[in-house]
Amino acid sequence: MPDFLDFKGKKIFVTGAAGGMGQAVSALLAAHGAHLILLDRNKEQLDVTRIGLEGSDHTSYVCDLGQIDAIEGLMSQITKEQGAVDGLVHCAGIANVRPLKLSKYSYMVDVMNVNYFSFVEIVRCITKRKAFNPGLSIVGICSIGAFYGAPTKTAYSSSKAAMYAAVKCMAVELAEKGVRANVVAPGSTRTGMMEQAEEYSAGTDSYKQKLSRQYLGICEPEDIANSIAFLLSDKARMITGACLTVDGGKMST
Numbered sequence: 456m457p458d459f460l461d462f463k464g465k466k467i468f469v470t471g472a473a474g475g476m477g478q479a480v481s482a483l484l485a486a487h488g489a490h491l492i493l494l495d496r497n498k499e500q501l502d503v504t505r506i507g508l509e510g511s512d513h514t515s516y517v518c519d520l521g522q523i524d525a526i527e528g529l530m531s532q533i534t535k536e537q538g539a540v541d542g543l544v545h546c547a548g549i550a551n552v553r554p555l556k557l558s559k560y561s562y563m564v565d566v567m568n569v570n571y572f573s574f575v576e577i578v579r580c581i582t583k584r585k586a587f588n589p590g591l592s593i594v595g596i597c598s599i600g601a602f603y604g605a606p607t608k609t610a611y612s613s614s615k616a617a618m619y620a621a622v623k624c625m626a627v628e629l630a631e632k633g634v635r636a637n638v639v640a641p642g643s644t645r646t647g648m649m650e651q652a653e654e655y656s657a658g659t660d661s662y663k664q665k666l667s668r669q670y671l672g673i674c675e676p677e678d679i680a681n682s683i684a685f686l687l688s689d690k691a692r693m694i695t696g697a698c699l700t701v702d703g704g705k706m707s708t
């Protein structure tokens with residue numbers, strides 16, 4: 456029986472590959488035959504991801520995606536060394552929270568750089584240089600935070616809403632090149648990022664209330680990885696400009 460998710464011979468670029476979701480999606484894609492190009496700023500954890508993958512021809516790059524001006528040079532190097540890609544998954548992100556009165560421009564820019572501008576810059580570089588194979592699929596990791604208001608999250612939620620708006624525009628502009636662009640919007644998912652959030656808010660009523668509305672429970676990184684893999688695959692060939700919410704039902708109410 457053919458593999459539902461067949462990535463044999465496909466090259467997929469994954470940012471944030473040292474993190475919870477990046478690691479889970481890398482493992483899933485490699486198990487289905489993909490050759491992975493991994494990127495993160497955390498070298499130690501990135502090595503852990505690479506070494507744990509099925510197959511041996513995966514590569515990794517250490518880079519701080521907050522340095523937007525350095526991305527173009529890095530992307531030409533990656534293209535020269537790895538050739539054209541079939542997929543991009545942008546998992547790199549930071550979940551900084553800060554009250555509005557402390558959210559100065561420089562703070563907003565730091566969050567937007569990693570969560571949003573680096574994504575657009577990577578897509579720009581890959582598509583401008585035609586550094587992709589026919590059927591390129593782009594998946595950004597957004598957040599359900601893009602769709603509702605929450606205190607201290609002006610920077611984070613705006614960066615995720617911007618990403619969703621961006622893929623809708625990319626979907627239209629890049630359709631003639633056969634490129635698809637979508638986002639997955641996770642709810643609370645058991646990764647380092649969630650642990651970090653829990654350090655500040657685990658006992659609070661608002662946090663408990665937030666999780667109680669995630670009716671199917673807390674997502675595992677593998678739940679998000681499955682949806683990313685689907686959007687990357689040919690099975691999603693008519694899906695572009697879309698947001699796939701993976702939140703245990705939270706956005707239903």
Ligand SMILES: NC(=O)c1ccc[n+]([C@@H]2O[C@H](COP(=O)([O-])OP(=O)(O)OC[C@H]3O[C@@H](n4cnc5c(N)ncnc54)[C@H](O)[C@@H]3O)[C@@H](O)[C@H]2O)c1
Nearest residue numbers: 471473474475476496519520521547548598643644646648
């Ligand atoms: N965990 C959740 O509950 C949750 C919910 C909604 C959305 N998300 C989003 O999912 C994505 C993946 O997050 P995760 O939960 O796996 O968190 P994580 O913290 O485990 O992983 C994030 C990864 O991004 C990398 N990163 C951060 N800044 C970087 C930079 N400047 N340059 C390069 N790499 C950088 C980190 O080193 C880390 O490996 C993020 O975009 C996050 O906003 C997470």
